[in-house]
Amino acid sequence: MVLTKRRTALVEALTVRRLRWAMRVISVLVAVTAIAAMLIACGRASPPDAPPLHQVGQIPLPGDGSRFDYASLDAGRGLLFIAHLGASEVIEVDVHARRVVRTITGLQQVHGVLAVPQRHQVYATATGSNQMVALNEDSGAELGRAPTGDYPDGLAYDPVHATVWTTNESGGSETVIDATTYAVRGTVELGGEAGNVAYDPGSRTMLVAVQSQNSLAVIDPTTLAILRRVPLPGCDHDHGLALDPVARLAFIACDGNAVLLTLDLTNWQVTDTHVVDPAPDVLAYDPVAYRLHLAAESGWVITLDNHDRRLAITHREHLGDGAHVVAVDPTTGHSYYPLPTGPGGHPTLLEETTQ
Numbered sequence: 001m002v003l004t005k006r007r008t009a010l011v012e013a014l015t016v017r018r019l020r021w022a023m024r025v026i027s028v029l030v031a032v033t034a035i036a037a038m039l040i041a042c043g044r045a046s047p048p049d050a051p052p053l054h055q056v057g058q059i060p061l062p063g064d065g066s067r068f069d070y071a072s073l074d075a076g077r078g079l080l081f082i083a084h085l086g087a088s089e090v091i092e093v094d095v096h097a098r099r100v101v102r103t104i105t106g107l108q109q110v111h112g113v114l115a116v117p118q119r120h121q122v123y124a125t126a127t128g129s130n131q132m133v134a135l136n137e138d139s140g141a142e143l144g145r146a147p148t149g150d151y152p153d154g155l156a157y158d159p160v161h162a163t164v165w166t167t168n169e170s171g172g173s174e175t176v177i178d179a180t181t182y183a184v185r186g187t188v189e190l191g192g193e194a195g196n197v198a199y200d201p202g203s204r205t206m207l208v209a210v211q212s213q214n215s216l217a218v219i220d221p222t223t224l225a226i227l228r229r230v231p232l233p234g235c236d237h238d239h240g241l242a243l244d245p246v247a248r249l250a251f252i253a254c255d256g257n258a259v260l261l262t263l264d265l266t267n268w269q270v271t272d273t274h275v276v277d278p279a280p281d282v283l284a285y286d287p288v289a290y291r292l293h294l295a296a297e298s299g300w301v302i303t304l305d306n307h308d309r310r311l312a313i314t315h316r317e318h319l320g321d322g323a324h325v326v327a328v329d330p331t332t333g334h335s336y337y338p339l340p341t342g343p344g345g346h347p348t349l350l351e352e353t354t355q
Contacts, residue, residue: 052315053303053352056334059098061347063087065340068347070154070282071327072115072122073336074137080327081122082338082349083113090124092140093349095329095336104140107133112166114155119179123164125152132166132177144182148175154196154241158206158221165206167194174208176224186224190217196241202248202265209238209252216241216252216263230268235261242283242292247309251292253280260294260304262311272310276302281324288330291354295319295326295337303354319350 066086073080078096090104090113108128115122115137122135130150134143149168152175156165163185164177174188174197188208195209205227206219216230216238232238232252238261240253249271250263258280262272279297286293290306291314299321304311322340329335334353342348 053301053317053335053354055350056353057098057351058342058344059093059095059100059349059351060342060344061091061093061338061349062100062103063089063091063347065347067322068325068338068340069111070113071325071336071338072113073327073329074115074117075329075331076117077137078329079115079137080336080349081113081115081124082325083107083110083124084338084347085109085111085127086340088126088128090122090135090140091338095334095351098351102140104135106142111153112155114157114164116157116164116179118159121179123155123157123179125155125166127151127153130168132164132175132182134164134179134182146175146177146182146184148177149173149187153194156197156199156206158199159201160204161221163221165197165199167197167208169194169211172212174206174219176221188217188219188224188226190226195237195239198241198243198250200243200250200265201245207241207243207250209241211237211239214238214254216250228268230263232261232263233270234273235259240281240283240294242285244285244287244290244306246287247306249306249309251283251285251311253283253294255279255281255297258296260311262309264309274304274311274313276300277316279324282326284326284328284335286328286330286333286335289333289354291328291333293326293328293335295324297324299323301326301337315354323350 069083069085071082080093082091092101108126112125120137149171151170152166153169154167162179176185192210192212195211208217235254236256248265252261260274277296277300284293292304294302303315337350
């Protein structure tokens with residue numbers, strides 16, 4: 001009975017989340033059209049000056065056409081791990097051989113997935129059981145589990161303290177977990193819904209999008225104290241987060257009003273704003289090509305190139321419904337997009353490049 005009630009509650013939570021996204025899409029469509037027209041009239045929108053995305057491959061994926069969530073790549077080995085939320089499994093793909101290696105089951109409503117090559121481990125958030133699950137990268141075997149807060153979503157790894165951080169979205173907290181023993185080292189209460197989290201090697205701090213406060217929390221990973229809260233003017237519901245640590249920039253996707261912000265990590269000021277497609281979600285940055293990939297819930301993908309710490313949109317394409325997940329390989333410049341329903345009507349991993 002308890003398990004049945006828990007499953008019912010989780011289904012209701014997912015339904016509310018999808019309805020909330022649909023309402024945002026409707027409200028944003030009108031705003032995007034008006035703002036984009038204004039930007040073009042002001043001369044701030046320009047045609048792409050970089051090669052567009054070209055599809056170089058399709059890899060059939062197992063399972064049904066239910067929702068995928070995050071993906072993480074071990075670029076050195078060419079192993080891509082995809083969270084198949086709707087099937088409660090992680091799919092491991094060898095992108096060099098272009099084949100599925102294995103399917104790892106038993107991960108209730110898996111959302112986040114993070115490969116940490118130096119540890120030969122993969123970490124995943126099982127939202128259905130409010131747990132973080134550690135997996136062996138070589139065999140897919142489960143190594144251990146740790147409890148999290150409510151609705152664990154994104155993940156980040158702190159290499160200095162050897163900890164895994166989970167963003168507990170509805171729980172409004174971060175759970176800090178020992179990457180070796182899987183013991184919980186602590187919890188950071190954010191005071192609002194948690195978006196994505198990232199480790200900043202430049203400041204050796206953890207950055208967390210606090211989406212219900214439209215702010216970014218900067219956390220000391222040693223004391224677990226919040227050092228500062230950075231307001232994000234012009235942002236509604238910051239969720240996606242990616243960093244360019246060398247350039248000292250953070251890229252923040254605001255899914256409530258379809259805006260992408262660039263934040264200077266030296267002075268904590270927003271330096272750039274772009275209107276993007278409805279419900280921007282996952283961000284992936286290529287530090288070699290200086291290129292940001294943005295995948296939206298609406299199925300649109302945008303690439304933006306970083307020139308002198310300013311982003312310029314270089315490509316925009318509708319890849320397909322559900323194309324809100326992206327991972328990028330900086331060694332090849334290829335990007336990967338899992339689709340619940342691909343060109344052949346079945347789950348497919350699209351491989352794209354600008355080269």
